[in-house]
Amino acid sequence: MTTTEDQDRTALAALPSSPAPDDGVIERAPGSSRGRGAAGSWFASRWADSGSRRVMIGWAVLIASLVVYYFVAGIPWSTNSVLLYVMAGLVVSSLGSGVRWKRLMLDWFPLIVVLFGYGILRGYASHTLWGPVSTYGSLSQQAFYAPQVWFDTHVVGLGVDPTVQLQRWLYRPGLHFWDYLVWACYMSHFFTSFIIAGVLWKTNHRKFRRYVPMFVGLTFIGYVTYVLYPAMPPWMASEFHHIPPTTRIIDQVWKHLHIGLGQALFAGGNKFDNNVAAMPSLHGAYPMLICLFFWKGSSRRKRVLLAAYPICMAFSLVYTGEHFVTDIFVGWIYAAATVYFGSKLLDRWEARRTRKQLLAAADGSQIQAAPLDSLEPDLPLIASG
Numbered sequence: 001m002t003t004t005e006d007q008d009r010t011a012l013a014a015l016p017s018s019p020a021p022d023d024g025v026i027e028r029a030p031g032s033s034r035g036r037g038a039a040g041s042w043f044a045s046r047w048a049d050s051g052s053r054r055v056m057i058g059w060a061v062l063i064a065s066l067v068v069y070y071f072v073a074g075i076p077w078s079t080n081s082v083l084l085y086v087m088a089g090l091v092v093s094s095l096g097s098g099v100r101w102k103r104l105m106l107d108w109f110p111l112i113v114v115l116f117g118y119g120i121l122r123g124y125a126s127h128t129l130w131g132p133v134s135t136y137g138s139l140s141q142q143a144f145y146a147p148q149v150w151f152d153t154h155v156v157g158l159g160v161d162p163t164v165q166l167q168r169w170l171y172r173p174g175l176h177f178w179d180y181l182v183w184a185c186y187m188s189h190f191f192t193s194f195i196i197a198g199v200l201w202k203t204n205h206r207k208f209r210r211y212v213p214m215f216v217g218l219t220f221i222g223y224v225t226y227v228l229y230p231a232m233p234p235w236m237a238s239e240f241h242h243i244p245p246t247t248r249i250i251d252q253v254w255k256h257l258h259i260g261l262g263q264a265l266f267a268g269g270n271k272f273d274n275n276v277a278a279m280p281s282l283h284g285a286y287p288m289l290i291c292l293f294f295w296k297g298s299s300r301r302k303r304v305l306l307a308a309y310p311i312c313m314a315f316s317l318v319y320t321g322e323h324f325v326t327d328i329f330v331g332w333i334y335a336a337a338t339v340y341f342g343s344k345l346l347d348r349w350e351a352r353r354t355r356k357q358l359l360a361a362a363d364g365s366q367i368q369a370a371p372l373d374s375l376e377p378d379l380p381l382i383a384s385g
Contacts, residue, residue, distance in 0.1 A: 058092035082191045083112055086198040114216050131230050134240040143276040145232040145242050148324040156325045161243045163234040166319045175256055182316035183253040189283045211293060214342040218289055221334060222282045231279035235321035249320040281323040285331030287313045292339040
């Protein structure tokens with residue numbers, strides 16, 4: 001039985017406790033130092049793990065090398081530099097779990113060799129084999145221009161070249177913010193494809209093995225066309241008065257940014273530069289290749305971005321005078337053909353590889369099953385009687 005005193009104690013225990021008196025201790029506002037504490041604990045936990053520590057040190061060294069490269073030689077826009085840094089990023093990201101050096105070299109070294117050779121041969125292709133010779137004053141250039149000018153002027157522009165018309169509408173001496181936007185879109189050509197290859201190598205190796213052959217194949221057929229059909233871009237055609245005057249806006253942006261390396265590269269100061277490698281436009285072809293390659297299986301939002309990239313690139317190329325619309329159309333056709341026929345060839349190659357693996361597995365299972373047949377000894381037949 002419970003007494004009255006016990007009931008009183010139970011009632012007192014059930015009452016809410018009164019707040020503690022102020023003892024002079026100031027409470028910190030929630031979240032005032034939570035961010036710094038969380039960042040510090042995250043860094044400490046990462047640093048305590050040896051694999052994560054190697055990754056953090058690797059990224060720090062890679063970023064420092066980029067900063068030094070920028071102050072010594074400018075922005076690393078060249079194909080070789082971009083590929084080198086992409087591969088370095090892959091190595092750094094793999095330091096925690098171990099770098100698969102053999103796969104890295106087997107997958108990337110052929111791409112480096114092909115693209116390095118392409119860069120050299122592309123420059124040699126500037127020594128054109130044939131084509132009409134255009135002269136104006138001291139300028140002289142052998143390259144085709146008439147088909148592009150006619151198609152752009154009479155089919156696309158309805159009497160006015162699209163580059164000329166766009167610059168009449170949008171360009172004035174003294175750059176505007178949209179000039180920097182189209183410059184950024186134009187420059188994305190030099191690193192987007194390689195970054196995509198790097199992400200695929202790290203996250204989806206099967207897609208990487210399909211993407212790289214298509215990219216290399218598209219680049220190769222583009223080079224073959226450069227040799228067979230040297231073509232003027234719009235800014236050069238305007239210098240020879242084949243179309244009304246235009247401005248090479250990309251070069252103007254480089255001058256305004258005071259980055260000498262880029263200005264020399266795009267103004268013909270690089271020995272591997274080829275000003276008549278305009279047909280097809282690989283600037284237009286690569287975005288279309290990316291769009292078509294990732295289109296299947298992508299969500300609606302991703303498809304909007306995929307479709308926007310080649311369209312924005314096409315506008316940038318025409319507006320800045322880097323390519324005729326004809327060059328871009330041919331580049332899109334090349335990209336579509338590369339994806340279509342490349343997919344068929346790769347599907348056939350993968351099917352043949354799968355059949356070989358299945359046959360090898362079947363042979364292996366038969367070899368393992370062979371000892372079971374040898375359990376019964378081979379006894380000589382003894383005739384009865």
